[in-house]
Amino acid sequence: MTLDEILASLFPAGHRLEIGQTILVGGADLKGHGPAHVLGVHGRAYLGVDDACTLAGRVVEIARSGDKRPILLLIDSASQRMSRRDELLGLSDYLAHLGKSLILAGAAGHRVIALLYGGSAAGAFIATALAADTLVALPGAHPEVMDLPSMARVTKLPIAVLEEKAKATPIFAPGLDNLAQTGAVFETWSPDKPLDGQLLALLARPSAADRRDTLGAERQGRPKAAAIAARIVELALAGA
Secondary structure, eight states: OOHHHHHHHHOTTOEEEEEOSSEEEEEEEETTTEEEEEEEEEEEEEEOHHHHHHHHHHHHHHHHHOOOOOEEEEEEEEEEOOOHHHHHTTHHHHHHHHHHHHHHHHHTTOOEEEEEOSEEEHHHHHHTTTTSSEEEEOTTOEEESSOHHHHHHHHOOOHHHHHHHHHHOGGGOOSHHHHHHTTSSOEEOOTTSOHHHHHHHHHHSOOOOOOHHHHHHHTTSSTTHHHHHHHHHHHHHHTO
8 A cells, every 4th residue: 555545544534744854743633532643654664864854843742731632653764864974973872762752642541553555674774663562564664674785794604594593483584574573563454355444443452551462372473472471470479
């Protein structure tokens, strides 16, 4: 689906978005629910310090507003913009600030939902889609925390070895199916049904604590994370 098609299906009651070359900000009306905040990265843009700062500033304003309206993030990005300028300005700090601002908004009572409809990778993926309370996707979306060639350079393992591991272990592999199996992607929406109905159904569910580790265990994509986290909590409470 194109961005225009997604917006029409999500917001049949209308929206008020400023769509720039790389990011979008504004609001929309959810049929039967009321206003919502809408932010995003579009056009497979590389997320740099300027756009990360703009988005974070808007999220902080929303968190301070006290309106408790949901925040919907629309994501179709490349990775972070690794230009000399961005790196010298401290790109990692800007991305971390954006991710923390989204977590702050969640703590302030906003439901933060990310809809991945295109690509997203590396730091840009972590600071937006993975920083949301809930990440959903459309078929054809392609998330990746790190692609296999980059992983090979970091781990010093041959890419053929990583390709074999990716076949058996979703945590090693990019792509929507693998990220869903690890629990990072909560659900995949159908483009054949109105997106506003699917969004409203998600908003109707009670907000819960982060369940990505337990989802990963249930889907057999991260079999150990939930058990290890539970054991750490148990030991911490026993020593309190």
